[in-house]
Amino acid sequence: MTNLTPANLEIEPDATETILTRQSKGRPGRRSRSALRQMLPTMTPWLALGIVLIGGIALFGLIGPLLVGDPAAIRNIGLTGPSAEFPLGTTQTGQDVLAQLAYATRGSLQIGLIVGVLATVFSAFFGILGAYIGGFADEAFSLISNVFLVIPGLPLVIVISGFVPAEARGLWTIAVVLAITSWAGSARVLRAQTLSIRSRDYVAASRVAGERAWRVIVVEILPNLLPVLASQFVFAVIAAILGEAGLSFLGLGASNSSTLGTMLFYAQNGFALSLGAWWWFVPPGLLIALFGMGLSLVNFSIDEIINPKLKTVRTHARRERRAKREARKKERQR
Known part of the structure; x- marks a missing residue:
């Protein structure tokens, strides 16, 4: 998955050009359909697989708790393997692993969604607003961003959670x-993109026409940054789920909630690995891996909107494969 940092992001002028400006010629109906197509990633097998993984896990987290029993119920059948009554076995205290997995998936999805929204809002506020206003506000917002950027993330999270x-x-x-x-x-990425868009003619025309700052940002600048914001949201969700799992594994997670990380924490404390109780720790770890893979596949497709060169390379590669197949077919016919 592409990590959007100022060092490895190549700002494409064509990518940040407003869609409505590019589509200013032609009929209105065709223009709106073309603009919508450019805002959506191209459907590929990898994107379809990512959507299926994300949708399946999200559906399990939403509907699963309604279909299973009490995850905290204690029984006299500790550490039993998968069976017809308990498809994923039980823990040391006889708790149903499938029920725990359903509730834990919902908890991890809630944390990922909350962190994704909050991190995107923070980055948009400090990146877009500061770059558009400029001057002292931009310098102050950049200073705050740089301070948080140089602080090691995981140690800071551990320290804050520990207190x-x-x-x-x-x-x-x-x-x-x-x-x-x-x-x-x-x-930082949004600031660089906003500085590039702010100097464009249509933004300058809106400012000269007396449009308010919030309207220029929302109408003229923000639509061009939607692919970047979507990619950052996906990356934030992945980082949040993995970060929460790491904190819970260290015993610093949500103590009064059930997540995939807390499942791994209790499995470790119950010596599931040494006892060979794979059904206790493999399902939560596998769900984390599959959900991260699904989000990464979706993020790869969003990258094609941010950098159109990626879509051009994939299109050329598809044409070359098609040409080679046709050439081989002609050779066989001869």
Whole structure:
């Protein structure tokens, strides 16, 4: 997955050009359809696989808790393998692993969604607003972003989580901590993109016409940054789920909530690996890996909107493969 940082992001003038400006010629109906197509990634097998993985896991997290029993119910059948009654076996205290997995998936999705939204809002505020206003505001926002950018993320998260009392470490607390430590890099990217768009003719025309600053940002600048914001949102969700799993594995996660990380934490404390109880720790780890892979595949497709050269390379490669197949077919016919 492409990490959008100022060092490896190539700003394409054509990519940041407003879609409505590019489509100013032609009929209105065709223009709106073409603009919509350019705002959406091209459907590929990898994108379809990513959507299926994300949709399946999200559906399991939403509907699963309604179909399973109580995940905290204790039974006299500790550490039993998968069976007809318990498809994913039980824990040391006889708790249903499938029920725990359903509730834990919902908790991890909630944290990922909250962190994704908060980190995107923070990065948009400090990146877009500061770059558009310029002057002292831009310098102050850049200073704040640089301070958070140079601070090591994981140690800061561990320190903050360590100072929060265990009884107060809920989903929102962990989500806010992860969001605070993950927005700075995205803000730098948005600042660079906004500085490029701010100097364009249609933005200057709106400012000369007396449009208010908020309307220029929302109508003229923000639509061109939607692919970048979408990619940063996806990356923030992945980082949040992995970060929460790491914190929970260290015992600093959401103590009063169930997540995939807390499942791994209790599996480690219950010596699941040494006891060979693979059904206790493999399912949550596999769900984290599959969900991250699905989001990464979607992010690869969003990258084609940010950098149109990627789509051009893939189109040329597809044409070359098609030409080679046709050439081989002609040779066989001879």
